[in-house]
Amino acid sequence: MTQKPPHKVALVGLGKIAKDQHVPSITKSAAFEVGAIVSRSATGQDVPVYETLDAMLTGEPDIKVVSLCVPPQVRFDMARQALSHKRDVLLEKPPGASVAEVHALERLARENGCVLYATWHSRHAMGVAGAKAWLASRKPVSARITWREDVRHWHPGQAWIWEAGGLGVFDPGINALSIMTEILPAPVHVSSADLTFPENRDTPIAAAIRFSGADGLTVDADFDWRQTGTQTWEIEVVTDQGTILLSGGGATVTIEGKEVSSDEALASEYDGIYAHFADLLASRTSDVDLTPLVHVADAFMLGKRLQTEAFFD
Known part of the structure; x- marks a missing residue:
């Protein structure tokens, strides 16, 4: 059986958590590879780097997966933008700055036939x-x-x-x-x-x-x-x-x-995230459990x- 090519991921935000966890786990995964980076400060990368998400969405129509590693206060607008362009979206934890905004993203993902994954690495x-x-x-x-x-x-x-x-x-x-x-x-x-x-x-x-x-x-x-x-x-x-x-x-x-x-x-936690994300993409299923955020x-x-x-x- 021919193995499917890996999903190209646009990594949005290249701060500590992205460098320490997301990039290594994506690199180890047979299901994913970094296809582009959205960052105002990233240099010396082996993939295209864009200063804005809008530029990436326009410049990389074949990248269908977006991993958002930015602070929660700015994540909603970026997730909404990506979902509106019919890209599948992974949300770093916490999935948003409020419960209501993540419910809105869940509705948008469903309307556009996208996969939305609210991750809990622990x-x-x-x-x-x-x-x-x-x-x-x-x-x-x-x-x-x-x-x-x-x-x-x-x-x-x-x-x-x-x-x-x-x-x-x-x-x-x-x-x-x-x-x-x-x-x-x-x-x-x-x-x-x-x-x-x-x-x-x-x-x-x-x-x-x-x-x-x-x-x-x-x-x-x-x-x-x-x-x-x-x-x-x-x-x-x-x-x-x-x-x-x-x-x-x-x-x-x-x-x-x-x-x-x-x-x-933290050992293998993000490996587990991306393994589960690969399963969600294969089944075209979202996973948005907000229980921990509701407690907060x-x-x-x-x-x-x-x-x-x-x-x-």
Whole structure:
């Protein structure tokens, strides 16, 4: 059987996440290759580089796939433009700056016969599928999420994360929520939240959230961007038949104190994204799960605003 040629991808935005994750995963994939880049600063590339998405859409009619790696505040207009040109679109997480705008994109994709994929890279961490299977036959009683990291290390000089729509500490925190909503066998909802804002920023630097579910299930989430030294990305679920711990951002699984699998954080997560995207393109099916973003929106709606000292990079 003759193998289909790879999909050419227009990579929009060539910042840290695109260079560190998207480009390597596309390069390794037999289903994709970078066909063009949209960036105002990219130089020395082996493919055509365009300063604007409009120029790329006009200049590259044979590129049918667009991967948007730009900040969420500007992603909607670009996604709408690409879908209006009947291009299939991959959205980096979070899929948008609001829930409503992603619903609008979903409608537009459906009207134009396009594939729209709202990605959650942490769901592809090596331990997530096994944890989901283990929990499927058990009843969760309580859960604890601890997601603490150093914003200066992971987002140096990225002003957009502190601006309205940039999510602040929820930019990494939503990764934890994407895992939680994938592995828990029943849904939960936000019941209360405390959001801590630096006095000079529009988005929170820390958040404490309580989730509630059926049969008295509670989940407590602790997000903080001020941790130095060892970073903490953990989800612990206590069930009627034991306790499971995902650490390293979902890479390592420990059951009843015994480590059953281990990997490195982010290892193969974007490989998983592009493998799933290839399947969606083959079946002409969209995947737009907004549950993690809904939890963030609810935390902002229900959250008490607390103020802390100014934060500077």
